[in-house]
Amino acid sequence: MTTETLDKSKALARTIFASTIGTVVEWYDFILYATAAALIFNHLFFPQFDPTTGILASFATYAVGFLVRPIGGIVFGWMGDRIGRKPVLMLTLIMMGVSTTLVGCLPTYETIGIWAPVLLLLLRVVQGLGAGAEYAGAVVMAGEVAGTRRGLFASLPAAAVDVATILASGVFALFTLLPEDDFNSWGWRIPFLASGLVLFLGIYIRQRVPESPEFLQVKEERRDTKLPVVQVLRQHPRTMLAAMGANLAPNLSYVFQTFTLAYATSKLGFAREIVLTGVMLSSAFGAVMCVVFGALSDRVGRVPVMAIGAGVAAVYSLFYFHMLGAGTPWTAVLLIILGHAIGARSSFGVQPAFYCDIFPTEVRYSAIAFAREVTGALLIGPLPLLATTLVEWYGSPWPVAIITAVYCLITLVSVLSVDRARRLDAEAAKAQANSMGAAGTARVRKETKAGDFGHLGFKE
Secondary structure, three states: OOOOHHHHHHHHHHHHHHHHHHHHHHHHHHHHHHHHHHHHHHOOOOOOHHHHHHHHHHHHHHHHHHHHHHHHHHHHHHHHHHOOOOHHHHHHHHHHHHHHHHHHHOHHHHHHOOOHHHHHHHHHHHHHHHHHHHHHHHHHHHHHHHHHHHHHHHHHHHHHHHHHHHHHHHHHHOOOOOOHHHHHHHOOOOHHHHHHHHHHHHHHOOOOOOHHHHHHHHHHHOOOOOHHHHHHHHHHHEEEEEEHOOOHHHHHHHHHHHHHHHHHHHOOOOOHHHHHHHHHHHHHHHHHHHHHHHHHHHHHHHHHHHHHHHHHHHHHHHHHHHHHHHHHHHHHHHHHHHHHHHHHHHHOOHHHHHHHHOOOOHHHHHHHHHHHHHHHHHHEEEEOHHHHHHHHHOOOHHHHHHHHHHHHHHHHHHHHHHHHHHHHHHOOOOOOOHHHHHHHHHHHHHHOOOOOOOOOOOOO
C-alpha cells in the first residue's frame, strides 16, 4: 500500500468516524427528549393536566423541535453549501449538546410554574434548529468521501441513530430503577447532563477532520449568492418531491418506538422497563440492519432495497397494533424489533446514499436538509402527537396503522419515480437552456448536473 493510499484511507476513516460520532451525539439528545416526553415530562412540566392531556402537551413540545428543523436546515444548509461542511457541523453539534445539557438543569413546574414548560420549549427550539442540519451534514460528509462504497459508508451515520437510541434509552432505563421519588426529583436529569460529556468528545473528534474534497472542488467555481435551496427547488423540483416522499417510511421508528413506548405503557399497561428493553433491542438490530441494507444497495441498487422495504413495512404496519394488543409484553418486544429493524431500517439505512446520489454536490447539503426536515416538520414530528390523539378519539390504534401504511406506500411510489422525476427535471432544464442561448445552456447544464446514479438500480 502506497503512502498516498494509506493517507486517503486514514482520512476516510477519520471522516466516517467523525460523522458517526456526531450523529450519536445529535440523536442521543433528540431521542432522550422523546423518551422523556413519553414517560416523565407530562408529570414534571404539565402536572396541571390529566395524564392523557399531559402526554399530549409533552409530545407537542417534542413536535416543536421538528417544526423549527426546516429553518435550521435552510440556514445551516446554505452555510454548509457556501462556507463548508466542517464548520457548520461543529456549530450544530454545539447547539444540540448545550441545549440538551441545559434541559437537565431546568426547574420543574412545581418550582417556577408556567416558566418551566416555556423554558423547556425554548431549549427544544434551539435543539431543533441544530438538528435541522446536523444529520444532513453528517450524511453528506460520509457520502462524499465514500467513493464506490457510498451505500456502506453513508449508512454508518444512519446506524449511529440506533446507537444513540440504545444509549439514550439505556441510560434512561437505568435511572428508572431508582425509587419513584428519586427518579422524579433528580434521576431523570442525569441522562441530559451526560450529554455535555459526550459533546466534548464530539467536538474533539470533528475538529480533526478535513473538509469534504468534493465540496472543495466546487467551492472555487461558485460565484452566485442565491440560496442553494432556491436553486434546487427551481432546477430539481420533481426530484425534490420524490426525495421528500422517500423520507416517510425511513422515519417510522417514531411509530414503532416513540409512540409505542407511550401507547404500550399507558394504554396496554406494559411495564416501561420491558418496553424500553424492546426499544433498545430493536435499535441494536436496527444499527446492524442499516449497514447490511446500505451495503446491499451498493450491489443491487438503492431503489430496489428501499422499495421492497417500504412495501414490507406497509403490510406489517396493518397488523402491528392488533398483534401488540393481543400479545404479552415480551411479544411486544419482538414486534418492536421487527417493525423497527426490518420495516423502518431497510429504507433508512439506504436513504443517505440515495440522497447523495440524486443531488449534485453544490446544493447537496441544502437539498438533503430540506427534503428531510420539511417532511419531518409536517408529517413525522407531529406523528406521536397525532397518533395519541387518534387513539383517544377512536378508542383504537387502527387509524395509526392506516396512516403508517400510507406513509410506506408514499415512499414506495417516490423511490420508484425518482428516475423519471430527474429525467423530467433534465428535460425542463434543457428546454430552458435552449431558450437562453449558449451562455444560458452552459449555466443551466452546470446547475442541473446529476449526481452518481450508477447505484440507484436503474438502467441508464
